[in-house]
Each structure stands twice: as C-alpha cells, then as structure tokens.
Amino acid sequence: MQAKKRYLFLFSTGACLLLLFYIGGVHVPLSREGTSQGDEHRHSNSLWPHNMGPLQPFSPFDQLETEDYNVHISPRQKRDVVPGIYTEKGCRMESCFDFSKCKNNKFKVYVYPQQKGEKISESYQNILSSIEGSRFYTSDPGQACLFILSLDTLDRDQLSPQYVHNLKTKIQNLPLWNGGKNHIIFNLYSGTWPDYTEDLGFDIGEAMLAKASISTENLRPNFDVSIPLFSKEHPRTGGERGYLKYNTIPPFRKYMLVFKGKRYLTGIGSDTRNALYHVHNSEDVVLLTTCKHGKDWQKHKDARCDRDNSEYDRYDYREMLHNSTFCLVPRGRRLGSFRFLEALQCVCAHLCVCACVCVCAFPAQAACVPVMLSNGWELPFSEIIDWNTAAVIGDERLLLQIPSTVHSIHQDRILSLRQQTQFLWEAYFSSVERIVLTTLEILQDRVLQQASRSSLMWNSLPGGLFTLPQYSTYLGDFPFYYAKLGIKPLPKFTAVIHTMTPLVSQSQPIIKLLVAVAKSQYCAKVIVLWNCDKPLPAKQRWPATLAPVVVIEGESKVMSSRFQPYDTISTDAVLSLDEDTVLSTTEVDFAFTVWQSFPERIVGYPARSHFWDSNKERWGYTSKWTNDYSMVLTGAAIYHRYYNHLYTHYLPTSLKGMVDQLSNCEDILMNFLVSAVTKLPPIKVTQKKQYKETMMGQSSRSSRWADPDHFAQRQTCMNKFASWFGTMPLVHSRMRLDPVLFKDQVSILRKKYRDIERL
Incomplete structure (x- = not known):
C-alpha cells in the first residue's frame, strides 16, 4: 500500500513539474527527430524570445469585434517593455523629437541630395522617389520637420552586395544629422x-526606425515604425487591386491551409518550418518545405530532405495560394518574410495581352487569410492596423493546433477576414x-496629435491615406462613414457655376442656369466663380434669385480653382456647373435626391468613358453615347465637398499645374x-434627349468641345493621370437612374444585377 502511495506521489510530482514547464514556456522540440541541425547556434539565438512568457492561445474569433474605433492596442503595448538594442536610449517622440521644427502645424520632409559615387539600390531609390513625389x-531643409538620408540603409547584411560600407562615418559627417534627431532610417x-x-551596424542615435522584421523587444513604442519586408520587384506605384469582389461566396476552397518555402538546415532559422510535416496531410492542409537552396545544402541534408524536395516540386505555389482559405506565414531567418505580402495580396498569376495590359489568370481565387506564426514580431503598421480583423495570429509553439483552429472558424468570419485583407x-x-x-x-x-486619425479611419474604407485629418477629425464630416454612423448628409447643396x-446679355445660358438652380428647394447658395479675364459685371446685371448669390473672382484659365475648398461652401453637397449647362429646376432636384443615396460618389448628367487602345497601347477617351460609362463630367454633377479638399491638398502640384496650363482635364482628374478613393463608378442620372445636342455647349462650332486639339489633350491627360496613380482607377458602369423608377419597388431588381456597376 505504501508503494502505491509513493508511486502516486512521484507521478503527481512529475505531472506538476511538466505543467510548470509548459506554463513557463520552456521550449520542447516539435520534431519527432529531436532538435534540428541548427542547435549549435541556438544557445544565443533561440527561436523563442527570451522573455516571451506563457503560451497564449489563438485569438477567440467570435470576440474580436470591438465598438471602440478610437483605441487600438498594438501587440507591443500588450507586453511588458523589455530593454533591447534600441530601447536602451529610451527614445520617445517627446524625448527625442524636436517638435519646434514642425512649424505652423506643417509636416514637411527633406531628402538629402544624393552624393556622387554612392550606390543606391532600386528599392531605396523607389522610397526616395515616393517621398519626393509626395505632398x-x-x-x-529649413522648412523640414523630418529628414531622410540619401545613403542606402535598406540592406545591412554584410554579405550582401547592396551593403554600404563606412556608413557610420558618412552619416556622422552630415551637417544636419544632429545626433539623428528628427531623422527616420528605412531598413529591410x-x-x-x-x-x-537587428543591429544595423552603426549608431542610429536619436533617429527613428522604419524597419522590417523588427521585434517587439527592440521596437520603441510610439517612435519606431514596423514596415513589411518587400522585394525589389514590388511596384513603386499603383500595384495590383484586390480581387475579392469576383468571388465572395463560398469562402471555403480546395485547400484549407497552405505553405511553400525553405527549410533551414543550419544556422538560425525556424523550428516551425522543420516541424510542418507533422500537420501536412497532402489533402486540405498542404505545408511544403525544401532543403534545396544555398550552395552547399547537400552537405547538410537530413533524412527527410529527398522526400520533402519531391513533395515540394509537385505543387504550383500560385495555384496553392489562389485555391486556399488560409495561408501560413511562419518566420524565416528573420521574423518577417516575403510570405506576408504574398498572402495579403494572394499574388495574382498574370496573362499579359501586351506590354502594358495584364489580367489576373485566377481572378476568382484571390484573398487568402494569413495565419501568422512569428513569435515576437511586431506586425507591420500595428500602431494603426488592427490585425485581429484580418489575420489569424498564433503562437509558434502551438503549431499542432493550427489545423483544428482554422477548421473551427465560421464562414462568416472567414469572409470578413478576407475582405479586410484585400x-x-x-x-x-x-x-x-x-x-x-x-x-x-x-x-x-x-x-x-490634435489632428490625428481614429482607428476606424485607418481600418475601414477608404483608409487613412484618403482621410486627411486637416479637413476634420470628426467622422461625420466624411461621406464614407455616414452609413456606419447612421447619419445623413445635410439636405441642401451649394451650386458653383464656373464662368x-x-x-x-440677359439671354445668355448662365442667367437661365442661375435662375433655374436658385429655384431649387434644396439650394442653399449659388457661387459664381468668375474666371473671366473681363471685368466683373455690376451687381444689377445679375438676376434676382430666391437663393443668395456670391461672386468669387478667380484667376483666368485656372481650371483647378473650381475645386477649391472655399469657406463659403457650408453644405455637404456641391453642385458643380459649367456656365453653358442646360438644366431645369426639377432635374437639379432629382440629381440631388439621387446623390443623397450615394454621397461618396459623383452623381450627374453628362457621361464619358475610357478604353484601352490596343493599337496605340495607351488609354483612350471617348464621348460616344454607348451603354457604359466611367466618368460623369463636373459640368453638371454633384459631389461631396470633401473632394474639393482632397483635390487641393492630396493631388500633386504637377497634375494640377498640367490642368491649369491646358485649361482642360480638371473634370477627368x-x-x-473619386474613383481611386471609392473603388466605385460615378452615378449617371438620365437626361432630356435634347442634351445630346445642346448639353455642355456642343451645338456651338466655336465650343472647345468641337476642337480636335482639346480632345487630343484629354487623351494625353488620361495617360498622365493613370501614370501618376499607378493604375487605372476608373470603373465602368451601365447603371442609369431614371426619375420614373428611382426609389420605386422596381429598383429592387437592381440588386439582382450587382455587377452591372463593375464591368
């Protein structure tokens, strides 16, 4: 009996010790074959962070939604601050940043001039060009708030051909360096x-880091920025669109979880990758690794290499990505890897019909949800992005739980995750x-800080880059959030007539237009923008109207002035009009009624379209009356006043200068x-048949619309604009809203043909 008690006591003690080891996060190799061949380095470079803490289960997916749109706690903020390579200086914005350089609340960035003889990688040149082309x-340098080095700091691997030698001395000799204060250093x-x-090999001083693969241990909160690792092939501008709209249902695909990548045989790497074969089943979970990389991989090959290599070669990587619900993103040599961006985009295999036009070969199979397995990695832009709404984040030590975890996620949640990744x-x-x-x-x-964006702005369409806080910090001032907040735009519009x-003569079209618009029950004010080089007419020359008329003198032929965010515009809606537009009061009322249902879009009468000219290999512009359109001209259109602010402060001076020089194309721009912001087409409302001949002054031979040079300029503008945006943002639509059917029960049928707006 005593023996049984002793055995029971020993068994209990052993169980308790095992439990303590488990809770304490002690690393137990996942491989059946014991430790990997990289053990000779693991004593100082363990895969698991030294202060990782207890195991954390996968996120409870049904509890991830939050109503607090203004607060987001990054993974770093959830952990205790542990001293690291850069945290020893204790830099924060308040201690290592000179706010006095950001005078008059202006945030300007200075790029050092490039020095002769200094090599710069293509990736770093793309970074510098992106900054120099920005607002x-x-x-x-005297006006700068932030400074960017022209010395290439992206690759600080001494074995890399891109490595810049003597960087420490070169940086210290810069006259504006000032110990790194107000500088930001980009590193991949x-x-x-x-x-x-994570050491860069030189003293960064008080400079901030925009760094890939940065750990929560080394990131200085509210000072450094975690950026994604991107390849030299990553496009400088534009980039591929998300393709989720082509295939939203069903969410489940051929594979549940996939991965294809390297398995490291020596040196620091990922024990997780060495253990993936435990959960690979060649059916719905396909996790493939290869030893075949590097010059001397055969010297270090293990018993599994041949089998792994053979299985690896059987599968096409892109086909796997586009046919899987989840994509595994384990760490590589460093915490981040290219797999992160590949999973987010779900890289599209392209079929190119010419040098400039490529289409996605698998457009119906995009949007793979990333499953993050990289303990201690501060996810990119985690300061502003809530990754719980777009990814599955797990602990590497719970690898064996991944299949059951992803299988348990409801299809509604999967769809939500996929939409957010796109x-x-x-x-x-x-x-x-x-x-x-x-x-x-x-x-x-x-x-x-007084004009910073909320979490909702960063984590919902159209995103932080298109919601400028200088315009407003109140969500209700932006048209994108009306539905989410349950509010409606103001029930009035301000008309702006470009003259x-x-x-x-009192019989000129502008007089008739002014009277018709001012009669509208929704008209709060009429602004006549006088861009004529002739003197302003006397006040008595203007007709008496129900709505007040304000005349603003602008510069002659400065076309962009029509989109200035004038303080006198107090309504949400702006009715933009050309002086020769022919509209009745009822047509104005109808257009405004339609706009109230689509406040984030341009709504109006005259429509135009774009097309790809395969002979000239460029974008074309057409005014032909066809079944589809992609633009509504601002000669008779309603849009939200925020777009005036965005046009003025977001677009570069080069594009606006081109418009003013040509006295053309401002409506196309x-x-x-608007299409770049919304990813949607404008809304066309039907017009009187006679508009085909008289709208926009086309009946006059002297009109600029009949000038072939004017039309050729618009073709040129199309391609210049597409080049700056990096893509063609315009979206074709065949939807027209008629006053007879609008908001009638018949309009419910439109829901059956959702894709009619996106051809």
Whole structure:
C-alpha cells in the first residue's frame, strides 16, 4: 500500500513539474527527430524570445469585434517593455523629437541630395522617389520637420552586395544629422549569418526606425515604425487591386491551409518550418518545405530532405495560394518574410495581352487569410492596423493546433477576414509608395496629435491615406462613414457655376442656369466663380434669385480653382456647373435626391468613358453615347465637398499645374480621384434627349468641345493621370437612374444585377 502511495506521489510530482514547464514556456522540440541541425547556434539565438512568457492561445474569433474605433492596442503595448538594442536610449517622440521644427502645424520632409559615387539600390531609390513625389516633400531643409538620408540603409547584411560600407562615418559627417534627431532610417535587412540580429551596424542615435522584421523587444513604442519586408520587384506605384469582389461566396476552397518555402538546415532559422510535416496531410492542409537552396545544402541534408524536395516540386505555389482559405506565414531567418505580402495580396498569376495590359489568370481565387506564426514580431503598421480583423495570429509553439483552429472558424468570419485583407493590401501595402506614405502619415499623426486619425479611419474604407485629418477629425464630416454612423448628409447643396465668358446679355445660358438652380428647394447658395479675364459685371446685371448669390473672382484659365475648398461652401453637397449647362429646376432636384443615396460618389448628367487602345497601347477617351460609362463630367454633377479638399491638398502640384496650363482635364482628374478613393463608378442620372445636342455647349462650332486639339489633350491627360496613380482607377458602369423608377419597388431588381456597376 505504501508503494502505491509513493508511486502516486512521484507521478503527481512529475505531472506538476511538466505543467510548470509548459506554463513557463520552456521550449520542447516539435520534431519527432529531436532538435534540428541548427542547435549549435541556438544557445544565443533561440527561436523563442527570451522573455516571451506563457503560451497564449489563438485569438477567440467570435470576440474580436470591438465598438471602440478610437483605441487600438498594438501587440507591443500588450507586453511588458523589455530593454533591447534600441530601447536602451529610451527614445520617445517627446524625448527625442524636436517638435519646434514642425512649424505652423506643417509636416514637411527633406531628402538629402544624393552624393556622387554612392550606390543606391532600386528599392531605396523607389522610397526616395515616393517621398519626393509626395505632398510632404520640401527641397528646403529649413522648412523640414523630418529628414531622410540619401545613403542606402535598406540592406545591412554584410554579405550582401547592396551593403554600404563606412556608413557610420558618412552619416556622422552630415551637417544636419544632429545626433539623428528628427531623422527616420528605412531598413529591410539587418544582421548576417548566423545570428541575423537587428543591429544595423552603426549608431542610429536619436533617429527613428522604419524597419522590417523588427521585434517587439527592440521596437520603441510610439517612435519606431514596423514596415513589411518587400522585394525589389514590388511596384513603386499603383500595384495590383484586390480581387475579392469576383468571388465572395463560398469562402471555403480546395485547400484549407497552405505553405511553400525553405527549410533551414543550419544556422538560425525556424523550428516551425522543420516541424510542418507533422500537420501536412497532402489533402486540405498542404505545408511544403525544401532543403534545396544555398550552395552547399547537400552537405547538410537530413533524412527527410529527398522526400520533402519531391513533395515540394509537385505543387504550383500560385495555384496553392489562389485555391486556399488560409495561408501560413511562419518566420524565416528573420521574423518577417516575403510570405506576408504574398498572402495579403494572394499574388495574382498574370496573362499579359501586351506590354502594358495584364489580367489576373485566377481572378476568382484571390484573398487568402494569413495565419501568422512569428513569435515576437511586431506586425507591420500595428500602431494603426488592427490585425485581429484580418489575420489569424498564433503562437509558434502551438503549431499542432493550427489545423483544428482554422477548421473551427465560421464562414462568416472567414469572409470578413478576407475582405479586410484585400482592403489593407490595397490601402497600405500594394506598392512601395503606399508603404512609404503610410509610414509618413503615421509620423504626421504623432506630430500633429490634435489632428490625428481614429482607428476606424485607418481600418475601414477608404483608409487613412484618403482621410486627411486637416479637413476634420470628426467622422461625420466624411461621406464614407455616414452609413456606419447612421447619419445623413445635410439636405441642401451649394451650386458653383464656373464662368469664363463675359456677361453681355440677359439671354445668355448662365442667367437661365442661375435662375433655374436658385429655384431649387434644396439650394442653399449659388457661387459664381468668375474666371473671366473681363471685368466683373455690376451687381444689377445679375438676376434676382430666391437663393443668395456670391461672386468669387478667380484667376483666368485656372481650371483647378473650381475645386477649391472655399469657406463659403457650408453644405455637404456641391453642385458643380459649367456656365453653358442646360438644366431645369426639377432635374437639379432629382440629381440631388439621387446623390443623397450615394454621397461618396459623383452623381450627374453628362457621361464619358475610357478604353484601352490596343493599337496605340495607351488609354483612350471617348464621348460616344454607348451603354457604359466611367466618368460623369463636373459640368453638371454633384459631389461631396470633401473632394474639393482632397483635390487641393492630396493631388500633386504637377497634375494640377498640367490642368491649369491646358485649361482642360480638371473634370477627368476629379473623376480619377473619386474613383481611386471609392473603388466605385460615378452615378449617371438620365437626361432630356435634347442634351445630346445642346448639353455642355456642343451645338456651338466655336465650343472647345468641337476642337480636335482639346480632345487630343484629354487623351494625353488620361495617360498622365493613370501614370501618376499607378493604375487605372476608373470603373465602368451601365447603371442609369431614371426619375420614373428611382426609389420605386422596381429598383429592387437592381440588386439582382450587382455587377452591372463593375464591368
């Protein structure tokens, strides 16, 4: 009996010790074959962070939604602060940043001039070009709030051909360095084999880091920025669109979970990758690794290499991505890997019909939900992005639980995750420019704290890059959040009539237009924008109207002035009109009624379209009356006043200068901007048949619309604008709203043909 008690006591003691080991996070190799061949380095470079703490289960997916849109706690903020490579200085914005340089609440960025003989990688050149082409750039260091080195700091791996030598001395000799204060350093790779530490090899001083693969241990909260690792092939501008709209249902696919990548045989790497074969089943969970990489991989091959290599070669990587519900993103040599962006975008295999036009070969199979397995990695832009709404985040030590975890996620949740990945990809990660601008916008929010964006702005359409806080910090002032907040736009509009012709007769179209618009029950005010080089007519020359009329003198032929955010515009809606537009009061009322249902879009009468000219290999512009359209001209259109602010402060001076120089294309540029923001087409309302001949003054042979040079200019504008946006943002539509059917029960039928708006 005593023996039984002793055995029971020993058994209980052993169980308690095992439990303590488990709770304490002690690493137990996942491989059946024991430790991997990289054990000789693990004593100082363990896969698991030294202060990782107890195991954390996968996120409870049904409890991830939150109503607090203004607060987001990053993974770093959830952990205790542990001293790291950069945290020893204790830098924060309040201690290591000189706010006095950001005068008059302006956030300007200076890029050092490039020095002769200094090599710069293509990726770093793309970063510098993105900054220099942004609205933040200044060529005057005296006006700068932030400074960017022209010395290439992206690759600090000493074995890399891109490694810049003597960087410490070169930086210290810069006259504006000032110990790194108000500087930000971009870095993708740090450390080298076998350690791959996060040290850059020079003293960064008080400079901030925009770094890939940065750990929560080394990131200085509210000072450094975690950015994604991107390849040299990552596009500088534009980038691929998300393709979720083509296939929203069903959410389940051929594979539940996939991965295809390297397995490291020596040096620091990922024990997780070495253990993936435990959960690979060749059916719905396909996790493939290969030993076949590096010059001397055969010297270190283990008993599984041949089998792994053979299985690896059987599968096409892109086909797996596009046919899987979840994509595994384990760490590589460093905490981050290219798999992160590949999973977010779900890289599209392309079929190119010419040098400039490529289509997705698998458009119906996009949007793979990333499953993050990289303990201690501060996820990119975690300061502003709530990754719980777009990814599954797990602990590497719970690898064996992944299949059951992803199988248990409800299809509604899967669809929500996939939709969010597509939004985040397109908003912040699709190009080098988006990555750089997101970094700068985050820093601007820190510097101009009184005008920082809320979490909802960052984590919902159209995203933080298109919601400028200088316009407002109140969500209800932006048309994108009306539905979410349950509010409606103000029930009035302000008409802005763009005038370039002298007023010589009371029978001119502008007089008739002014009277008709002012009669509208929804008209709060009429602004006549006098851009004529002739003197302003006397007050008595203007007709008496029900709504007040304000005349603003602008510069002659400055077309962009019609989209200025004038203080006198107090309504949400702006009715933009050309002086020769022919509209009745009832037509104005109807257009405004339609706009109230689509406040984020342009709603109006004259429509135009774009097309790809395969012979000239460029975008074309057409005014032909066809079944579809992609633009509604601002000669008779209603839009939200926020777009005036966005046009003025978001678009570069080069595009606006082109518009003013040509006295043309401002309406096309506004359509590009609104479609880029909303990813939607404008709304066309039906018009009187006679408009085909008289609308926009087309009946007059002297009209600029009949000028072939004017039309050729618009073709050129299309391609210039598409080049700057990096893509063609315009969306074709065949939907027209008629006053007889609008809001009638018949309009419910439109729900059966949702894709009619997106051809």
